[in-house]
Structures are given as C-alpha cells and as structure tokens.
Amino acid sequence: MIVESSERTLVRFRDVSKVYTGGSKRAPRVVNAVDTVTLDITKGEIFAVIGYSGAGKSTLVRLINGLEPISSGSLEVAGSRVDGKSETQLAPIRRKIGMIFQQFNLFNSRTVAGNIEYPLKRAGWKPEERNQRVTELLAFVGLTDRAKNYPEQLSGGQKQRVGIARALASNPELLLADESTSALDPETTQEVLGLLRRVNRELGITIVLITHEMDVVRSIADRVAVMDSGRVVEVGTTSDVFAYPQAETTRKFVSSVMRTVPREDEIAKVRQEHPGRLILVDVTDQNRIGSVLSECARDGVTFEIAFGGISMLQSRSFGTLTLSLNGPDTAVENTIVRLREITKVEEVAR
Ligand SMILES: Nc1ncnc2c1ncn2[C@@H]1O[C@H](COP(=O)(O)OP(=O)(O)OP(=O)(O)O)[C@@H](O)[C@H]1O
Ligand SMILES: [Mg+2]
Structure with a gap:
C-alpha cells in the first residue's frame, strides 16, 4: 500500500510490526500483535481504531508514544522518529502526547487538583503556573467545584474528566484514548465523548481513540481504522466505512450497530x-x-x-x-x- 504523507500528517506508520515472543524454549510463542501497518493520522482529526479483543489496538497505540518499541518498520510522530530512540530521547516526543485509559489510572491518594497538577510538577512547572493551569483545566472539564475531592468521591464520568484534564495539562498535540468510555454507561459515555469533541474542536488536539464500540466511532470519529489480527484491514472516513464496509470484520461491526438487512x-x-x-x-x-x-x-x-x-x-x-x-x-x-x-x-x- 502506498500512502503519501503530507505536512498535515501527525503520526506516520510505515510497515510497522510489533512481535511479542514468549512461552518456553520448548513451546515458544510468537504474537504478531501489530503486523505491517502503514497508516497516516492527520493533524486535527479524531481517528478511531476499532477491532475485536486481541486485534492489536492497544499495542498499536502504545507504539505511538514509545511505551513499546516497534519490531520493524518506521514510525514518526510530529516529524520525529519514535523508533530507535532511548527513553531520554523519547521524552520530548512524549510531552506532545497525552493519554487516557479505561480505568482512569488516577492516584487515589491525591485530590482532583493534585492529579491534574502531577504531570506539571514532573515537568518542572513553577507552583503559581501550575495553580493557574490547574484552574483553567478544571474549568474546561467542568470540575471546578471538585478540586479538593478525592477520586473515590467521583462518578466514573467525573473520573474520566479528571483523566482528560491531566492528559491535557502540558498542552499535548495528540491525545491517545484507550477504551476511554468502556467502563461507563451510555449516558456518561456521551458526556465524555462530548468533552473529547471539545478537546478536538476548541483546542485543536488530534485524538486517536480505541474502542470496540461502533456507536462510539459513529458519534465522534472523522476516520476509522479496523484492525484484525494485527493488521489494519480497512481505513476510511467514518461515513464511507459505514456506507460501504469492505472487509468482513468491518461488515460485522457495522451490522452490529444497525441491522437493516433482514435475517x-x-x-x-x-x-x-x-x-x-x-x-x-x-x-x-x-x-x-x-x-x-x-x-x-x-x-x-x-x-x-x-x-x-x-x-x-x-x-x-x-x-x-x-x-x-x-x-x-x-x-x-x-x-x-x-x-x-x-x-x-x-x-x-x-
Ligand atoms: N506485553 C505483551 N506480551 C505478549 N503478548 C502481548 C503483550 N501485549 C499484548 N500481547 C498480545 O498481542 C495481541 C494484541 O493485544 P492488544 O492488547 O494490542 O489487543 P487489543 O486489540 O487492544 O485487545 P482488547 O480489545 O482486549 O484490549 C494479543 O494477542 C495479546 O495477547
Ligand atoms: Mg486493548
């Protein structure tokens, strides 16, 4: 597959594979978690990655911020190669990337404000600057009155909003969201998706969102990639993929949300x-x-x-x-x- 990159490309995968090896010497296990993926993610878009459990979605996304090194191919984020970098060399790239998780991953011993402030402390921001930024972020996610609460005092949707505020703290260009709504009920899911839409539209942040729910794709994504056994089997605008699903896996996903063909x-x-x-x-x-x-x-x-x-x-x-x-x-x-x-x-x- 030939994909032309342009200046609008933020993440550029070229023949990227990730192989996990494990098992024992006698019974070695090799998993092609990500298999020769070529893909461009464009600045400013909301890009969804969908696929069944084990398809390689999380691995694909973890490659982007170098949480896992790629096994072969090349991968660029915001013009910098991610592959072959040391942890120190990765640090400036990672600062451009925020991440949110299904289980929120908040510190239970820190307040809402403390959680949001944490990455700024690590990045060496001065106290007054930190306070000001935390105040802004709390207002943006609508949790100003919850600053002093602890995570356990919050609902799932509120916890995810804290997660989003924390991920946005140091002004990333890219937000990675791994099943960020899977632990939430449908109503709260819509609320969090609404916030992610604002993150994209108002702050201009590119979002890569992993989900196994086609409804989530439909309500928020500009484009979608469908993964199956480590491969990207289909990629296109959300409306095209819904209207003309090509791959078998995609057809199954599309029909799971809208069954318009009679059995x-x-x-x-x-x-x-x-x-x-x-x-x-x-x-x-x-x-x-x-x-x-x-x-x-x-x-x-x-x-x-x-x-x-x-x-x-x-x-x-x-x-x-x-x-x-x-x-x-x-x-x-x-x-x-x-x-x-x-x-x-x-x-x-x-
Ligand atoms: N650290 C690891 N070591 C060995 N194998 C791994 C590791 N991480 C993932 N895998 C394997 O790679 C494949 C892809 O896993 P991955 O977590 O990326 O899938 P996923 O699409 O995110 O699935 P889910 O929807 O369940 O989160 C799976 O077969 C998984 O078992
Ligand atoms: Mg996953």
Missing part, C-alpha cells in the same frame, strides 16, 4: 406480509432513490418498505431498505433496472 427468518415473515417483488436497496442517496420510485409510480408501480431503516451519519443517509414492489411485471422490472443504475439492488429470492 432469513425475518425474510420469511416479510414475505408473508408483502406479496410483491422483494428487493434490498442500498440507501446512499435517498433523494435519487425517491425520485426513481415516484417516476415509476406513473407506470403503476407501488412500493412498501417491508424492512430496514436509514441512519443519518454526518448528514449523509445510509442503510438498506427492503422494498416490496407491486404493479405490472414489466413496470416492476423496469423500476429495478432504474434503481440498479443508481445504487446496489439485490433481489430476495422467491
């Missing part, structure tokens, strides 16, 4: 209720499909929506509709031909 048992039921010719129509441009159907109505073709639905994603509609067409045979046939000119149409076998 076999459902088709049998649909058949009973709708005697017309059944077709599955991919909805990518609702207006054009609508106008074909209304033109065909003049030839006596009527339709019913027998199954399915359409979702809106970043102001584009997509999904699959199961239509039952009724009318004179040739006119129905003509309708199908005309729909095929503008979208994918599958006929459900009789």
Whole structure:
C-alpha cells in the first residue's frame, strides 16, 4: 500500500510490526500483535481504531508514544522518529502526547487538583503556573467545584474528566484514548465523548481513540481504522466505512450497530406480509432513490418498505431498505433496472 504523507500528517506508520515472543524454549510463542501497518493520522482529526479483543489496538497505540518499541518498520510522530530512540530521547516526543485509559489510572491518594497538577510538577512547572493551569483545566472539564475531592468521591464520568484534564495539562498535540468510555454507561459515555469533541474542536488536539464500540466511532470519529489480527484491514472516513464496509470484520461491526438487512427468518415473515417483488436497496442517496420510485409510480408501480431503516451519519443517509414492489411485471422490472443504475439492488429470492 502506498500512502503519501503530507505536512498535515501527525503520526506516520510505515510497515510497522510489533512481535511479542514468549512461552518456553520448548513451546515458544510468537504474537504478531501489530503486523505491517502503514497508516497516516492527520493533524486535527479524531481517528478511531476499532477491532475485536486481541486485534492489536492497544499495542498499536502504545507504539505511538514509545511505551513499546516497534519490531520493524518506521514510525514518526510530529516529524520525529519514535523508533530507535532511548527513553531520554523519547521524552520530548512524549510531552506532545497525552493519554487516557479505561480505568482512569488516577492516584487515589491525591485530590482532583493534585492529579491534574502531577504531570506539571514532573515537568518542572513553577507552583503559581501550575495553580493557574490547574484552574483553567478544571474549568474546561467542568470540575471546578471538585478540586479538593478525592477520586473515590467521583462518578466514573467525573473520573474520566479528571483523566482528560491531566492528559491535557502540558498542552499535548495528540491525545491517545484507550477504551476511554468502556467502563461507563451510555449516558456518561456521551458526556465524555462530548468533552473529547471539545478537546478536538476548541483546542485543536488530534485524538486517536480505541474502542470496540461502533456507536462510539459513529458519534465522534472523522476516520476509522479496523484492525484484525494485527493488521489494519480497512481505513476510511467514518461515513464511507459505514456506507460501504469492505472487509468482513468491518461488515460485522457495522451490522452490529444497525441491522437493516433482514435475517432469513425475518425474510420469511416479510414475505408473508408483502406479496410483491422483494428487493434490498442500498440507501446512499435517498433523494435519487425517491425520485426513481415516484417516476415509476406513473407506470403503476407501488412500493412498501417491508424492512430496514436509514441512519443519518454526518448528514449523509445510509442503510438498506427492503422494498416490496407491486404493479405490472414489466413496470416492476423496469423500476429495478432504474434503481440498479443508481445504487446496489439485490433481489430476495422467491
Ligand atoms: N506485553 C505483551 N506480551 C505478549 N503478548 C502481548 C503483550 N501485549 C499484548 N500481547 C498480545 O498481542 C495481541 C494484541 O493485544 P492488544 O492488547 O494490542 O489487543 P487489543 O486489540 O487492544 O485487545 P482488547 O480489545 O482486549 O484490549 C494479543 O494477542 C495479546 O495477547
Ligand atoms: Mg486493548
């Protein structure tokens, strides 16, 4: 795969692999946790990485801040090579990167303010500057009144907001979020995603977000990479990946959030209720499909929506509709031909 980098590239993976070796001498175990990944993450975007457990998502992200060294390939962050660097050489790169975690990873013995202040102390900020920055950050994440609380006095969503404030403390360019909402209920998840959106839009921080929930991708990501067995099997804008999933893994993820294609048992039921010719129509441009159907109505073709639905994603509609067409045979046939000119149409076998 050839990927052209531009000045807008913040993270540049080229044929990056990460191999873990373990087990015993007799039964050695080799895991290709990340397998020849070539990928560009662009400045200013929210980039999601999705995949099943063990797909290599966390490993991929841990490579970015050098928490794990890569085994082969090359990796650049903000114009600096990450591979082959010592811990000391990595320090300035790491300062450009904040990270948040599923389990928040807060210090229970420190207050909210103390947690947020911690990285600034380590980076050698003066006390007054630290205080001022902590005050700003508390206001940004909406926890001003919680400054003196301890983590155990907070809800999950509030803890994650502290985690975000701490990650933002030293003005990173990039925020890595590993399953940052997986421990939260749906409502709190939306609240944290809303905050991450503000981090991106208002502060201009690029976000790489790992999740196994397609809903999270849909509500926040500009682009998404799908991982399977260490490989990136698909990457594209969120709306494209939802509308035209290519890889099998992606199809499974997409259908897990929006099942608009009927299963076999459902088709049998649909058949009973709708005697017309059944077709599955991919909805990518609702207006054009609508106008074909209304033109065909003049030839006596009527339709019913027998199954399915359409979702809106970043102001584009997509999904699959199961239509039952009724009318004179040739006119129905003509309708199908005309729909095929503008979208994918599958006929459900009789
Ligand atoms: N430190 C390690 N040593 C050996 N193997 C590892 C190590 N870390 C990860 N692996 C293996 O690498 C593969 C990818 O793991 P990784 O944690 O990146 O997956 P993941 O997609 O983040 O999964 P999850 O959704 O469960 O968090 C797995 O097979 C895992 O067992
Ligand atoms: Mg993981």
